[in-house]
Amino acid sequence: MLHSENTQPISDGDWEYQWAPYDLPTYQTVLKQLLPDDIVLDIGAGDLRLARQMAETVCKVYGVEINPAILNQGVDQSESLPGNLIPICADARVMDIPSEVTVGVLLMRHCAHFKVYADRLKEIKCPRLITNARWRMGVETIDLLAPRIKLEIVKIGWYACWCGAVGFKNGPVELLTPETDAIINEVIECPDCLHHKSKN
Ligand SMILES: C[S@@+](CC[C@H](N)C(=O)[O-])C[C@H]1O[C@@H](n2cnc3c(N)ncnc32)[C@H](O)[C@@H]1O
Known part of the structure; x- marks a missing residue:
């Protein structure tokens, strides 16, 4: 070992x-x-x-x-x-x-x-x-090598962030369709990022 x-x-x-x-x-x-x-x-x-x-x-x-x-x-x-x-x-x-x-x-x-x-x-x-x-x-x-977008660019829908946080970003409801609801946006710079930065 x-x-x-x-x-x-x-x-x-x-x-x-x-x-x-x-x-x-x-x-x-x-x-x-x-x-x-x-x-x-x-x-x-x-x-x-x-x-x-x-x-x-x-x-x-x-x-x-x-x-x-x-x-x-x-x-x-x-x-x-x-x-x-x-x-x-x-x-x-x-x-x-x-x-x-x-x-x-x-x-x-x-x-x-x-x-x-x-x-x-x-x-x-x-x-x-x-x-x-x-x-x-x-x-x-x-x-891990896929490009990631800033959360602010996501208009509405599920996201999973590089920091490990996941969540749903609220936005204009008319944009929420079965298709957009099924997507998980790979993002950076979510609200939890600062918190995670201080912990790590
Ligand atoms: C939830 S258990 C899962 C164990 C294993 N994957 C399984 O399914 O049997 C998590 C394990 O990660 C180990 N661990 C936690 N932090 C670690 C680190 N920084 N480096 C190596 N091992 C770690 C813990 O000691 C624990 O045994």
């Missing part, structure tokens, strides 16, 4: 430090969105239960977990780790992300550092992030 020296403190009472595995339907949604050539960065991999499943269908998986006790549970299981699964005990907010990563997986509904992860993956030109961090219950695949 690899250990990183770069670790920022997360207090024990912090939501993000709590390990809570997700259910099979959630994992299946993630697995369906992976490609055979993918090199995955599993952020907050817990006991590697999803990482093991992903390793069966993709090229390589880096399973990053900040809590050594949880990660050790996954490493020490009777079934040895597949050769293409690399467990890393590190803080994913500050570790060196391998530049070969093609997709991030962030199953962390209460994630308060979405923008940190999105920024870091974009820095290495990673094109996709599969996550439930923005919509909480729903897993989405985010195109």
